[in-house]
Amino acid sequence: MTAAPRILERERSLRERYPRSRALHERARAVIPGGFHLSGRPLVDVDTTPMYFESGRGCRLVDVDGHEYCDFLMAFGAYLLGYAREEVDTAAFSQARRGTLLSLNHPLHVELVETLLPRFPGAEMAAFFKTGSEATTAALRIARAHTGRRVVARAGYHGWHDWCLPLERFVPAGLERQVLEFRASDPDSLRALFEQQPREIAAVILAPEMVLPSDPSVILELERITHAHGALLVMDEVKTGLRIRPGSVCERIGLVPDLITVSKALANGWALSLTAGSRRVMNAAAGMHYSATFHGDTASMAACLAAQQICAREDVCGHVERLGQRLIDGLNELASEQGVRAEAYAEPLPAMPFFRFSEPDPARNALLTKLFYREVLARGVLLHPRHLWFVSAAHTREDIERTLETCRAALRDALALLDG
Numbered sequence: 001m002t003a004a005p006r007i008l009e010r011e012r013s014l015r016e017r018y019p020r021s022r023a024l025h026e027r028a029r030a031v032i033p034g035g036f037h038l039s040g041r042p043l044v045d046v047d048t049t050p051m052y053f054e055s056g057r058g059c060r061l062v063d064v065d066g067h068e069y070c071d072f073l074m075a076f077g078a079y080l081l082g083y084a085r086e087e088v089d090t091a092a093f094s095q096a097r098r099g100t101l102l103s104l105n106h107p108l109h110v111e112l113v114e115t116l117l118p119r120f121p122g123a124e125m126a127a128f129f130k131t132g133s134e135a136t137t138a139a140l141r142i143a144r145a146h147t148g149r150r151v152v153a154r155a156g157y158h159g160w161h162d163w164c165l166p167l168e169r170f171v172p173a174g175l176e177r178q179v180l181e182f183r184a185s186d187p188d189s190l191r192a193l194f195e196q197q198p199r200e201i202a203a204v205i206l207a208p209e210m211v212l213p214s215d216p217s218v219i220l221e222l223e224r225i226t227h228a229h230g231a232l233l234v235m236d237e238v239k240t241g242l243r244i245r246p247g248s249v250c251e252r253i254g255l256v257p258d259l260i261t262v263s264k265a266l267a268n269g270w271a272l273s274l275t276a277g278s279r280r281v282m283n284a285a286a287g288m289h290y291s292a293t294f295h296g297d298t299a300s301m302a303a304c305l306a307a308q309q310i311c312a313r314e315d316v317c318g319h320v321e322r323l324g325q326r327l328i329d330g331l332n333e334l335a336s337e338q339g340v341r342a343e344a345y346a347e348p349l350p351a352m353p354f355f356r357f358s359e360p361d362p363a364r365n366a367l368l369t370k371l372f373y374r375e376v377l378a379r380g381v382l383l384h385p386r387h388l389w390f391v392s393a394a395h396t397r398e399d400i401e402r403t404l405e406t407c408r409a410a411l412r413d414a415l416a417l418l419d420g
């Protein structure tokens with residue numbers, strides 16, 4: 001049998017694994033534009049990989065067809081401690097029973113900020129939001145107010161708001177003159193922006209995972225260039241904050257940013273984000289309009305405080321880094337064992353690993369990627385083919401070893417489908 005019929009036969013059997021998932025997707029196509037919200041995009045495709053999940057506990061997810069997965073997406077990093085972590089959720093539920101929003105202010109608003117400030121270098125004041133997009137948008141607004149300048153420079157994804165999207169016809173005209181792009185790993189590209197527009201750039205916003213391979217000296221160079229031109233550096237640690245040992249990339253590399261944004265790992269699955277910085281810069285935010293109806297939600301703050309207590313007594317960042325490194329090493333071993341061009345690497349640090357095929361023929365590479373990830377999913381491990389992964393405190397060394405065995409078998413079977 002040649003590759004095509006073998007692959008089609010396997011696709012037919014995989015389709016039968018996910019009947020409820022496929023039925024839900026059919027219904028969704030009628031009522032949700034595109035059939036799914038964008039973070040719910042198919043891992044491979046809607047027919048042969050799971051689309052809908054019913055429950056999660058620890059690092060395990062169960063899909064609507066009853067299959068269990070060891071998950072390495074952890075809701076795109078929103079869970080650092082694992083799904084349904086009892087202590088965190090109990091704190092949130094008991095707060096919710098007393099009202100989630102109490103019209104004006106609540107003592108938790110102060111307690112939360114006081115608890116979090118010492119975790120981030122240079123942070124003396126903070127404002128809280130619900131999402132990473134809000135935190136980054138607010139950071140730039142504060143930077144504009146502080147510097148009196150209007151233009152900003154960015155190098156990657158900072159959320160879904162107009163200013164951080166590629167220029168398309170639905171983005172307001174003129175944004176391209178307000179939001180300039182540079183290449184994160186290339187300090188000269190930032191230098192060039194400052195040379196074109198001296199004294200107009202209010203802030204440079206940088207997500208550290210955009211500097212690849214990870215290199216602290218590049219980040220420190222970007223900081224030097226930014227400050228030399230009187231602009232502020234906003235470190236967007238929405239993904240990395242509280243996940244990277246000892247608590248942020250900034251702290252790890254000895255950088256004191258003007259502003260820092262944090263979200264995903266803050267409240268273990270509860271919506272919360274933060275923009276923090278020095279008093280000098282953050283004072284520009286006093287009285288500024290960036291508030292929204294649900295910002296004062298106390299349940300997520302109670303969850304965050306409980307999550308912080310866990311992180312204070314357990315070496316969560318060390319644990320996820322060690323397991324991530326073992327996963328990376330194991331994946332590289334099995335790729336070379338099976339003679340496949342592929343690389344596992346830290347994006348940017350081992351707690352956030354990824355695995356990429358690099359076979360010289362692009363068509364073969366794309367097909368091998370698809371077959372491998374589909375087989376991994378069918379064997380009960382949730383690895384995303386296009387997005388970096390997240391190791392959590394709920395994963396164990398045993399989970400990693402089992403995952404490596406699953407990947408070994410999935411790669412062997414994917415190669416057998418391709419090559420016979």
Ligand SMILES: Cc1ncc(COP(=O)(O)O)c(C=O)c1O
Pocket residue numbers: 076131132133134136157158159160207236237238239263
């Ligand atoms: C670095 C970074 N900044 C900002 C955001 C936006 O966060 P959110 O999706 O919570 O709006 C993300 C989301 O993935 C991110 O990775």
